[in-house]
Amino acid sequence: MDIQTLRKTHPDHWMRAAAIRTLTLDAIAAANSGHSGMPMGMADVATVLFEKHLKFDASAPNWPDRDRFILSAGHGSMLIYSLLHLTGYKQATLDEIKNFRQWGARTAGHPEFGHMEGIETTTGPLGQGIANSVGFAIAEEIQRARYGKKVVDHHTYVIAGDGCLMEGISHEAIGLAGRHELGKLIVLWDDNGITIDGTVALSDRTDQIKRFRASGWSVFECDGHDPVAIDAALTAAKKTKKPSMIACKTHIALGSSAQDTSKGHGALTDADLIKDTKAVYGWTAPAFTIPADIKAQWEAIGSRGAAERADWEARLLTIPGNKQREFARAYALEPHKKLSATIKALKKQITDEAPKVATRKSSEMVLEVVNAFTTETVGGSADLTGSNLTKTGDMGVFDPENRDGRYIYYGIREHGMAAAMNGMVLHGGIRPYGGTFMCFTDYARGAMRLSALMRVPTVYVMSHDSIGLGEDGPTHQPVEHLAISRATPNTYVFRPADTVETAEAWEIALTTKETPSVLALSRQGLPTVRLEHKTKNLSSQGAYVLADAEGKRQAIIIATGSEVEIALAARDILQADGIGTRVVSMPCMELFAEQEERYRKRILPGGPVRVAVEAGVQMGWDRWLTGERGKCTKAGFVGMDSFGASAPSDVLYEKFGITPQAVADKVKSLL
Ligand SMILES: Cc1ncc(C[n+]2csc(CCOP(=O)(O)OP(=O)(O)O)c2C)c(N)n1
Numbered sequence: 001m002d003i004q005t006l007r008k009t010h011p012d013h014w015m016r017a018a019a020i021r022t023l024t025l026d027a028i029a030a031a032n033s034g035h036s037g038m039p040m041g042m043a044d045v046a047t048v049l050f051e052k053h054l055k056f057d058a059s060a061p062n063w064p065d066r067d068r069f070i071l072s073a074g075h076g077s078m079l080i081y082s083l084l085h086l087t088g089y090k091q092a093t094l095d096e097i098k099n100f101r102q103w104g105a106r107t108a109g110h111p112e113f114g115h116m117e118g119i120e121t122t123t124g125p126l127g128q129g130i131a132n133s134v135g136f137a138i139a140e141e142i143q144r145a146r147y148g149k150k151v152v153d154h155h156t157y158v159i160a161g162d163g164c165l166m167e168g169i170s171h172e173a174i175g176l177a178g179r180h181e182l183g184k185l186i187v188l189w190d191d192n193g194i195t196i197d198g199t200v201a202l203s204d205r206t207d208q209i210k211r212f213r214a215s216g217w218s219v220f221e222c223d224g225h226d227p228v229a230i231d232a233a234l235t236a237a238k239k240t241k242k243p244s245m246i247a248c249k250t251h252i253a254l255g256s257s258a259q260d261t262s263k264g265h266g267a268l269t270d271a272d273l274i275k276d277t278k279a280v281y282g283w284t285a286p287a288f289t290i291p292a293d294i295k296a297q298w299e300a301i302g303s304r305g306a307a308e309r310a311d312w313e314a315r316l317l318t319i320p321g322n323k324q325r326e327f328a329r330a331y332a333l334e335p336h337k338k339l340s341a342t343i344k345a346l347k348k349q350i351t352d353e354a355p356k357v358a359t360r361k362s363s364e365m366v367l368e369v370v371n372a373f374t375t376e377t378v379g380g381s382a383d384l385t386g387s388n389l390t391k392t393g394d395m396g397v398f399d400p401e402n403r404d405g406r407y408i409y410y411g412i413r414e415h416g417m418a419a420a421m422n423g424m425v426l427h428g429g430i431r432p433y434g435g436t437f438m439c440f441t442d443y444a445r446g447a448m449r450l451s452a453l454m455r456v457p458t459v460y461v462m463s464h465d466s467i468g469l470g471e472d473g474p475t476h477q478p479v480e481h482l483a484i485s486r487a488t489p490n491t492y493v494f495r496p497a498d499t500v501e502t503a504e505a506w507e508i509a510l511t512t513k514e515t516p517s518v519l520a521l522s523r524q525g526l527p528t529v530r531l532e533h534k535t536k537n538l539s540s541q542g543a544y545v546l547a548d549a550e551g552k553r554q555a556i557i558i559a560t561g562s563e564v565e566i567a568l569a570a571r572d573i574l575q576a577d578g579i580g581t582r583v584v585s586m587p588c589m590e591l592f593a594e595q596e597e598r599y600r601k602r603i604l605p606g607g608p609v610r611v612a613v614e615a616g617v618q619m620g621w622d623r624w625l626t627g628e629r630g631k632c633t634k635a636g637f638v639g640m641d642s643f644g645a646s647a648p649s650d651v652l653y654e655k656f657g658i659t660p661q662a663v664a665d666k667v668k669s670l671l
């Protein structure tokens, strides 16, 4: 539908949508940066969605039963900022719009979770939002099965662009959503045929409609500028049992001289262009000014859901008290009151029995006791359940017939799994964890980084954490992955040495509210090294003295995970030679870094020779070897500086020189 017809046939709608378009133009002109075309193109779709379909109350952004709106095409951030401002979200002030992309403003370049209420997830890395949305929709299903339709009954709406659909992660997301018949997930595709380099046709001829259908979705099409057609498509999409994709044919940068070109994708800041475009819109108000009648219409939309929310609050009080409390606790990410005692009891039992088990098995032992009483843990694996040992007895498997199942077979979709987990924790009420091989953190990385940036406690269960996995060879043996994970801000990387440390790592991962955890777990069996029971969670300090020097302390060996055993054996060799040696177990560098300097100095005093041993690259270790030292600067590292190889694990440790003798020799060479 062309602009003149639209203006004539739907004058009120037109002006409401024009408010989004002009705020976009004004904010981007002020910032001299941003992406104008997408909000200008999708303003009609967004207006109809907010006006007629989205269940929300601008005065209660965190209402648990609100519909979720996810702007997967995050470069179009002015679309969501305009919507939140116009509908009256408290934090979305006009000043924020005027300060778009400036230091300290909530209106970041791309929408960021936690910066402004109403932003459900951080988007901008294309494809993440649509993949998050699958987790949002799964979370909704699980919560509905647990608490009933009375309190959990909402939709997840996504705006995705050509870029989101071209990214590989979208394929993982679409496949997973189709399989699980996530009927309350509705994706609005901004089908404008344009990306940055030119037309979509330059690089793609995928029939998206057939693609979505092939994955088990319902597909609808509409003119993305015709409010009646948009409304009809949304109404139809809400009725199907499958997830829905609505292909919205739109014009990027509608109404400007850059319309339908890739120039329209970016910042349209030319004053004449802006003036001419506003004239096409019939918009006469000065910059950043929304005429009162139009603002009033938008505010009415923003309060449309207030009564419904009040009803919901009353309904929540009609479910049993224990369920109400459970609902509130899980949303607040408060740990279950049994967690701490359960972990302590398991630690005691393990210390008594001192089993030799792989830490992936230790992790299973922890989950077995923890999943028995938590309701919020939702586990899964990217087709490596039997290797990651992520599934416990009584979880049930999530699928369309079994919505209260708490285990998800993600299929071979590491990135999709990670993004879906982020979606679940963002939805609220769920603490997701999911497994794959440590080496494939690479495949999940885009979403792992966003867990950290968004400050959400997603848990990554990464088994097969070194050459210790053996025969599968260097394609599967991580060497640089601990370093990459540790280099990521706000991420706890745990590499536990035995079952006790694994239990401690899980306790932290399930208690923390703002930090994702990576659990690097061994394939191979490891002895119990914590042979003295301590109720205190020693891993929470990141590193601690596992075995102190006998006699004068001349050396400190720092180790993690499977190499703690090696460090202890090296200590035996050195002590036999009269070299007093301390072994420090360091299951989590980040938590150690968070400790007071006094504690760090107590564990790693200056003076003795220091050697670290870890079957990974040295990068990241220097701070603990030489960075935080007193007078002695003699330090060494025993680990990997190449890829691994295919052979049995013990042969690899020999060949790559990660042995007790090699560690002892390294210490002696430095003394
Ligand atoms: C993972 C990722 N790769 C690249 C980019 C850079 N980028 C931002 S928008 C965009 C083009 C997206 O095209 P489309 O989704 O069609 O958006 P439109 O041009 O229609 O607004 C690109 C490549 C990004 N944000 N994320």
Ligand SMILES: [Mg+2]
Residues within 6 Å of the ligand: 161, 162, 163, 190, 191, 192, 193, 194, 195
């Ligand atoms: Mg496009």
